[in-house]
Amino acid sequence: MKYISNTPEEQEKMLSDIGVEEITDLFSAIPDNxxxxxxxxxxxxxxxxxxxNLVNERASRNTDLTEADSYLGAGAYDHYIPSIIDHMVxxxxxxxxxxxxxxxxxxxxxxxxxxxxxxxAELTGMGIANASLLDGGSAVGEAVIMALRxxxxxxxxxPKSIHPSYREIARTYGGPHDAKFDEIELSGSLTDLxxxxxxxxxxxxxxxxQYPNFYGSVEDMKKLxxxxxxxxxTLFIVVANPIALGMLTPPGEFGADIVIGEGQPLGNGVxxxxxxxxxxxxxxxxxxxxxxxxxxxxxxxxVEGQEGFVMTMQTREQHIRREKATSNICTNESLNAxxxxxxxxxxxxxxxxxxxxxxFNKTRYLKGRLEGISGLEVVNGDNHFHEIWVKTEKPxxxxxxxxxxxxxxxxxxxxxxxxxxxxxxxxxxxxxxxDLDKFVTAMEVAINE
Amino acid sequence: MNEPLIKDFSTPGRKxxxxxxxxxxxxxxxxxxxxxxxxxxxxxxxEVSEVDVVRHFTSLSxxxxxxxxxxxxxxxxxxxxxxxxxxxxxxxxxxxxxHPFQPVNEVQGSLSMLYDLKRYLAEISGMDEVTIxxxxxxxxxxxxxxxxxxxxxxxxxxxxxxxxxxxxxxTNPATATMAGYEAVEIxxxxxxxxxxxxxxxxxxxxVAALMLTNPxxxxxxxxxxxxxxxxxxxxxxxxxxxxxxMNAILSYARPGDMNFDVMHFNLHKTFSTPHxxxxxxxxxxxxxxxxxxxxxxxxxxxxxxxxxxxxDRPDSMGRVHAFxxxxxxxxxxxxxxxGHGSSGLKEITENxxxxxxxxxxxxxxxxxxxxxxxxxxxxxxxxxxxxxKGVTTLNIAKRLLDYDQYAPTIYFPLIVKESMMIEPTETExxxxxxxxxxxxxxxxxxxxxxxxxxxxxxxxTVVRKLDEAKAARNPDLxx
Numbered sequence: 001m002k003y004i005s006n007t008p009e010e011q012e013k014m015l016s017d018i019g020v021e022e023i024t025d026l027f028s029a030i031p032d033n034x035x036x037x038x039x040x041x042x043x044x045x046x047x048x049x050x051x052x053n054l055v056n057e058r059a060s061r062n063t064d065l066t067e068a069d070s071y072l073g074a075g076a077y078d079h080y081i082p083s084i085i086d087h088m089v090x091x092x093x094x095x096x097x098x099x100x101x102x103x104x105x106x107x108x109x110x111x112x113x114x115x116x117x118x119x120x121a122e123l124t125g126m127g128i129a130n131a132s133l134l135d136g137g138s139a140v141g142e143a144v145i146m147a148l149r150x151x152x153x154x155x156x157x158x159p160k161s162i163h164p165s166y167r168e169i170a171r172t173y174g175g176p177h178d179a180k181f182d183e184i185e186l187s188g189s190l191t192d193l194x195x196x197x198x199x200x201x202x203x204x205x206x207x208x209x210q211y212p213n214f215y216g217s218v219e220d221m222k223k224l225x226x227x228x229x230x231x232x233x234t235l236f237i238v239v240a241n242p243i244a245l246g247m248l249t250p251p252g253e254f255g256a257d258i259v260i261g262e263g264q265p266l267g268n269g270v271x272x273x274x275x276x277x278x279x280x281x282x283x284x285x286x287x288x289x290x291x292x293x294x295x296x297x298x299x300x301x302x303v304e305g306q307e308g309f310v311m312t313m314q315t316r317e318q319h320i321r322r323e324k325a326t327s328n329i330c331t332n333e334s335l336n337a338x339x340x341x342x343x344x345x346x347x348x349x350x351x352x353x354x355x356x357x358x359x360f361n362k363t364r365y366l367k368g369r370l371e372g373i374s375g376l377e378v379v380n381g382d383n384h385f386h387e388i389w390v391k392t393e394k395p396x397x398x399x400x401x402x403x404x405x406x407x408x409x410x411x412x413x414x415x416x417x418x419x420x421x422x423x424x425x426x427x428x429x430x431x432x433x434x435d436l437d438k439f440v441t442a443m444e445v446a447i448n449e
Numbered sequence: 450m451n452e453p454l455i456k457d458f459s460t461p462g463r464k465x466x467x468x469x470x471x472x473x474x475x476x477x478x479x480x481x482x483x484x485x486x487x488x489x490x491x492x493x494x495x496e497v498s499e500v501d502v503v504r505h506f507t508s509l510s511x512x513x514x515x516x517x518x519x520x521x522x523x524x525x526x527x528x529x530x531x532x533x534x535x536x537x538x539x540x541x542x543x544x545x546x547x548h549p550f551q552p553v554n555e556v557q558g559s560l561s562m563l564y565d566l567k568r569y570l571a572e573i574s575g576m577d578e579v580t581i582x583x584x585x586x587x588x589x590x591x592x593x594x595x596x597x598x599x600x601x602x603x604x605x606x607x608x609x610x611x612x613x614x615x616x617x618x619x620t621n622p623a624t625a626t627m628a629g630y631e632a633v634e635i636x637x638x639x640x641x642x643x644x645x646x647x648x649x650x651x652x653x654x655x656v657a658a659l660m661l662t663n664p665x666x667x668x669x670x671x672x673x674x675x676x677x678x679x680x681x682x683x684x685x686x687x688x689x690x691x692x693x694x695m696n697a698i699l700s701y702a703r704p705g706d707m708n709f710d711v712m713h714f715n716l717h718k719t720f721s722t723p724h725x726x727x728x729x730x731x732x733x734x735x736x737x738x739x740x741x742x743x744x745x746x747x748x749x750x751x752x753x754x755x756x757x758x759x760x761d762r763p764d765s766m767g768r769v770h771a772f773x774x775x776x777x778x779x780x781x782x783x784x785x786x787x788g789h790g791s792s793g794l795k796e797i798t799e800n801x802x803x804x805x806x807x808x809x810x811x812x813x814x815x816x817x818x819x820x821x822x823x824x825x826x827x828x829x830x831x832x833x834x835x836x837x838k839g840v841t842t843l844n845i846a847k848r849l850l851d852y853d854q855y856a857p858t859i860y861f862p863l864i865v866k867e868s869m870m871i872e873p874t875e876t877e878x879x880x881x882x883x884x885x886x887x888x889x890x891x892x893x894x895x896x897x898x899x900x901x902x903x904x905x906x907x908x909x910t911v912v913r914k915l916d917e918a919k920a921a922r923n924p925d926l927x928x
Contacts, residue, residue, distance in 0.1 A: 001532065001534070001785075001788030001789060001793070002789075002793060002796070003529075003530050003532055003721075003875075003876050004796060004797070004800045004875050004876065005876070005878040006800055006803070006804075006878055006879060010878070010879045011800075011803060013879070014803055014804075014806075014807040014879065015803070017807060017810055017811070018803075018806045018807055018810045019810070020806075023799045023802070023803055026799075026802045026803065026806055026823070026825070027701055027802065027825070028823065029669070029670040029672060029822070029823040029825070030670055030672075030698070030701060030702050031672055031674075031675065033675065034674070034675065034702050034703075034706045034707050035701060035702055036700060036701055036702055036703060036706070039700070039791040039792065039795075040572050040573055040700055040791035040794065041572050041791070042569055042572060042573075042786065042787075042790050042791045042794070043787060043790060044790050045788060045789055045790035045792060045793045046787065046788055046790075047788075048534050048788070051534060051538070051784060051787065051788050052534070052537070052538075054787070055538050055541060055544070055562075055780075055784065056541065056543075057558075058544070058558035058559070058561055058562050059541045059542075059543030059544045059558055059559075060543060060558065061557045061558030061561065062543045062544065062547055062555060062556050062557070062558040062559055063547075063551070063555040063556075064542055064543045064544075064545075064546040064547050065546045065547065065548060066542060066546060068551075068555075070548055070551075072548045072550045072551065074550055075549075075771055075772075076548055076549050076550070076772065078548065080468065082465075082466055082499075084499060084502060084503055086540070087503075088502075088503065088506045088507075088510075090536070091506070091507065091510040092515050092516075092517035092531075093510040093511065093513035093514065093515045093517070093518060094509075094510050094513060094515065094725070094726055095515065095531070095536075095723045095725050095726070096515030096516040096517045096518075096531050096723050096724070097513050097514060097515040097516075097724065097725075097726040098521060098523055098526055098528055098724045098726070098727070098855075099724070099726070099727040100726065100727065101523070101856075101858075102514075102846065102847075102850060102855060102856050103912075103915050103917075104847065104850050104907050104910040104911070104912055104913070104914065104915065105513070105514040105850050105855060105910060106512075106513055106514065106726070107509070107512040107513065107911050107912060108508075108509035108510050108511070108512040108513030109509075109513055109726035109727070111452065111454070111509055111512070112506070112509055112726075114454075114926075114927070114928075115454060115455050115456075115928075117926055117927050118454075118456070118927035118928040119494055121926075121927045122492050122493055122494065122927075123492045123494070127927075128924075128926050128927065129926075129927065131727070132728070134584040134585060134588055134728075134770070135584060135770055135771050135772075136771055137768070137769070137770055137771030137772075138584070138588070138769055138770060138771075141769070145627070163771065165768060165771045165772075166771060168746075168767060168768040169767070169768050169769060169770070169771070171767060172595065172766065172767030172768055172769060173627075173769075175629075175767070176595075176598065176627070176628050176629025176630075177629060218482045218483055218486050219483065220483040220484075220486075221483065221485065221486050222483065222484060222485045222486075223483075245488075245492060246491065246492065247478060247487060247488065248482075248486055248487060248488060249485060249486050249487065249488045250488065250492070254485075262771065269545055269546065270546065270547065270548045270549070271545055271547075271776055271777050272545075272547045272548070272549050272556065272559055272772070272773065272776040272777075273549035273770075273771070273772025273773050273774070273776055274584065274729070274770065274772055274773065274774055274775040274776045274777065274778075275584065275728075275729030275731075275775040275776070275777050275778055276771075276772075289924070295727070296924070296926055297926070298920040298921070298924050298925050298926050299920070299925040299926075300915050300916045300917065300919045300920035300925070301915070301916055301919065302912045302913040302914055302915050302916065303905070303913045303914050303916070304913055306451065306912055306913070307451055307912075308451075308911075308912035308915045309915075310915045310917050310920050312917065312920040312921050312924060312926075313921055313924060314921075315921075317619075318587070318619040318620050318622075318623035319618075319619040319620075319861070320619070321619075321623070322619050322622040322623060322632070323622035323623060323625060323626045323631075323632040324626070325619070325623040325626070327623065327627065328587040328590065328591060328620045328623035328624040328626075328627050329585070329587055329588075330585065330586065330587045330619075330620050331585035331586060331587065331717065331724075331727060331728040331729075331730040332585070332727055332728045333584075333725075333728045333729050334725050334726040334727030334728045334729075335723075335725030335726060335727075335728065335729060336725075336728070336729060338725075338726065341455075342502060342506060344494050344495075345455045345465070345494070345495050345497060345502050345505070346465045346466050346497075346499065346502050347465075347466050347494070348459075348463075348464065348465060348466070348494045348495050348496045348497060349491045349492060349493060349494045349495070349496050350464060350491065350496065351464065351465070351466040351468070351494075352491070352492060352494060353491040353492075354468055355468070357471075357475070357478075358468065358471050360476075360478055361471060361473055361474065361475050361476055362471075362473055364473075364474075364476050365473035365474065381481075382480075382481030383481055383482060383483070404552075409548070409551065412550045416760075429468060429469075432469070432472055433472040433473050436473070
């Protein structure tokens, strides 16, 4: 494959205009002792046709989600994606553009980001949203160091009801800044709020709550909000699933200071974990805004008074502030944010609500039917959104493998995170009653065998 | 010709989606969720039709400019053509529609591609091992410095400083801070390279690393690189390579052979994956063997012919992404490298360097060339001659837009006044380079003849020059 269009004759002309004889002369600045004197050991070049055969063969070694009935979630959710999303992002004026440094030739990207910021702020009930972060996990890391900077404190309450990988990322990001994490234990499928209350003091920089939490349950946000409010300095950070916010009260109404999360459920495919997008929204607070990482797009006007959009508040960012920047983030997940924007626009007010309620109701249906199986416990009870934590007498790995033989991916085996046992089962609007009934039957067989 | 906001198309009751009817009982969540956690009113998102959405985003795309529209000479951004086959590969259902928690035996095809990509990157760079977890270049820098941090921690050494040249990209010092280091800046010499005396002065046993881009942001190859590496290593520090400018050296030189210890790649620059208007990118990190234990978790490896994720890595620097990184971007880079092979990569670099030197040879008449040293894939001009006539580099950049061409990176690197950093990449042809040259020559003439007109540019774009000061003073960040 080749994408160079200079012909040998054109190359000759260019070399002569430059004043050298051969292309290799242009590399004379590289000292001989480090100049590579042999070809790289890579496979031989191939044509487009051969490439498609090669990658199709690799793809055939995978089992994709059209070939299996998947109940996997745990941070990557398989929702319906309207057909128009891919058609629109394939408009190459979007996907082959760079960061909108020249605003006048980038109004499309800039306006789309402004719309994205607006809809994320609306969904979360917050004042301001940024243009995206790298993924939901790194957004947690960014939020932690933002809270440390803002409060000048270093204790962070981070319950075990938060995604284990997000916690690992938070510990990584917090490490060099002396963050001290208090990882509150679970009580059932919820955070032990007594332990949390005991730990919460005037040295606490932030309390992080996942909403719904990693195990699928919804925490008592009112109570949490009242507890955190008592500590003047402490920031309330909520990690929210944006689809759940079609049904759940926005974190802004509970006094959240920073809301972050994984934006993938908004019109982005599961894609083996990436590219996804992290989102971040904050209170409308100038002091907090100055600490916010990532790009922001603002509305302004041109010299003729016509409305237009620019990147703004850039003095927070690395290319201006260098070592004093709020983060090193430069490239974000702009195209994924565009997909989320088109998703939110297409689904709209009613659609996002319907996706949330269908996911919830179908999860409730499955939960009700599973509870009829002896030797199986749903830890959440009726407190769930679209994931439930199921404990079985038989080891989860065995249950998983028996359903797997029937082409059902029964859920995420929690033992891999080294803290809890069981399966985390996710149901989205894509499932039918028939799918769920089949799942129950297979589960009955697996457990009673 | 403003396009209204999507919310302005909204009409109550209009729908742009369809879902199957709910086929199970509907339950009121308020009965079982904690008090106050169920919202009374759906979020106020637009209510629009599918046609509304399609026309709106089509209009927005028409107000945008991508590599497919024309030359995109942003220095250090490597805006090369993004092959269409990359997009096809990333969308093959068998590759795209897989879940990160599927058992590894179900995704061996994908893991084999990721593993091959790692081996290709290791070979191209002369490094021993590669992690694919970082999702962008800056994320890669962060992982790289955290690997270095972990290395010193396991050796029981405490070092607090990271040296960056004054020509470095802003992410370098910002990353140093995020990784808990103090960034120390050193000056470039009159040839635009690292000043060895400044470096010597800055080096001591408190320095963890030197971060370097080679060729640097002026497009100039740091010829003293071997001596620099020895100096840093002798002081007990490590050498970090910022891979932003890798397009200049493919098949010609390798950071590993220059004695760098850690580096990141920008798959969205060197390896042709699209920038998406600011992402997604992907920033894999390569290391020398002795740093392998400190790579992030999980680590992709294989036993016999089975690929798997290794989580048992006690000396790892930790984790920076919830899953495995920007997989979809890696599929595109795999396709690009596999399709080109060694000879193809060499041609890429040769033509990138040829194109840049051709532009430089032609443009240095009208614009000042502040550093005359040989440059590779990019070069930096100064608009100082034009500034003397009252027209700034910003004005020149905006005037370029009137000719429907994107502007170079401007006011960077910081060490050049009124700088224009130009990187055409190998995929521009002679015709488009000549057009760019002619346009800049025309603008230079216009500055003599009608400077006010240039100062008021752009004139033909969908909006004229936008008031950035107003945007920052009164932030309007949402509807």
